[in-house]
Amino acid sequence: MFPLRFAIAFAIILMKESICLRVVEVVVPAYRVRGETALLECQYELERDTLYSVKWYKDNEEFYRFLPKFSPPHHSYRIDGIKVDHHQSDDKKVTLKAVTLKSSGMFRCEVSAEAPSFASAQGEGRMEVVYLPKDGPHITGQQKDYQIGDTLSLNCTSGRSYPAALLQWYVNEEEITSKRELEEYSLVTHQHGLVTAILGLRLPLAGKHFPGGALRARCVARVSPVLWSADRESLLERVAPLIDNREALLLD
Numbered sequence: 001m002f003p004l005r006f007a008i009a010f011a012i013i014l015m016k017e018s019i020c021l022r023v024v025e026v027v028v029p030a031y032r033v034r035g036e037t038a039l040l041e042c043q044y045e046l047e048r049d050t051l052y053s054v055k056w057y058k059d060n061e062e063f064y065r066f067l068p069k070f071s072p073p074h075h076s077y078r079i080d081g082i083k084v085d086h087h088q089s090d091d092k093k094v095t096l097k098a099v100t101l102k103s104s105g106m107f108r109c110e111v112s113a114e115a116p117s118f119a120s121a122q123g124e125g126r127m128e129v130v131y132l133p134k135d136g137p138h139i140t141g142q143q144k145d146y147q148i149g150d151t152l153s154l155n156c157t158s159g160r161s162y163p164a165a166l167l168q169w170y171v172n173e174e175e176i177t178s179k180r181e182l183e184e185y186s187l188v189t190h191q192h193g194l195v196t197a198i199l200g201l202r203l204p205l206a207g208k209h210f211p212g213g214a215l216r217a218r219c220v221a222r223v224s225p226v227l228w229s230a231d232r233e234s235l236l237e238r239v240a241p242l243i244d245n246r247e248a249l250l251l252d
């Protein structure tokens with residue numbers, strides 16, 4: 001009795017594995033930059049089944065379907081942030097034109113077979129759209145000159161991005177990590193969800209900060225996880241006219 005049951009269970013598993021369609025992999029890019037196209041792939045194996053439909057959903061809303069028996073075989077539905085390029089889409093892939101921040105979400109591919117099996121399988125993947133700053137961070141707050149005992153008070157402001165840029169201050173190539181010397185301001189939100197970050201540097205000045213008579217203050221902005229970074233440097237002199245941001249950058 002026991003071995004027989006075992007054998008039947010085993011046979012069912014085998015059948016499922018060998019004759020049913022299955023989604024092997026759904027390939028969705030984890031990150032795309034706003035304005036780029038996005039290729040979403042649905043890799044499936046029909047085995048002995050016949051394809052009935054491939055449907056794509058974003059956050060559970062259908063936006064594309066491919067039914068080989070229909071003419072035309074594909075159809076797309078209007079969804080915020082989704083524009084399908086029909087010329088670059090078929091039963092195995094969907095290409096989205098110029099993605100926007102609204103294109104971010106969970107993408108699911110659902111494959112269904114015709115009679116007699118009516119089998120269906122699905123897989124999903126998440127895509128996040130990021131917006132990179134158009135320009136580097138800006139340094140403000142410089143004074144004409146500085147003296148020992150003054151407090152250096154600078155702000156670094158990132159260009160608009162999504163997600164927020166991470167800012168870091170360096171003085172003479174050394175990263176400032178002390179909370180006492182940094183002032184974190186809350187993010188400023190703009191249209192379309194873009195944000196700017198501001199990080200203040202509040203450094204009591206000592207002689208050691210001016211090796212060779214000048215202090216180099218540099219701010220680095222990064223938007224992760226997409227590798228984007230830019231920096232600005234200010235060369236601050238002791239009791240001497242200040243060199244402009246952009247000039248300092250050229251000197252670098």
Ligand SMILES: *[C@@H]1O[C@H](CO)[C@@H](O)[C@H](O)[C@H]1NC(C)=O
Pocket residue numbers: 140141153154155185198200
């Ligand atoms: C730095 O930015 C904050 C917030 O915008 C502002 O209140 C402050 O006055 C700025 N400080 C300097 C030195 O620019």
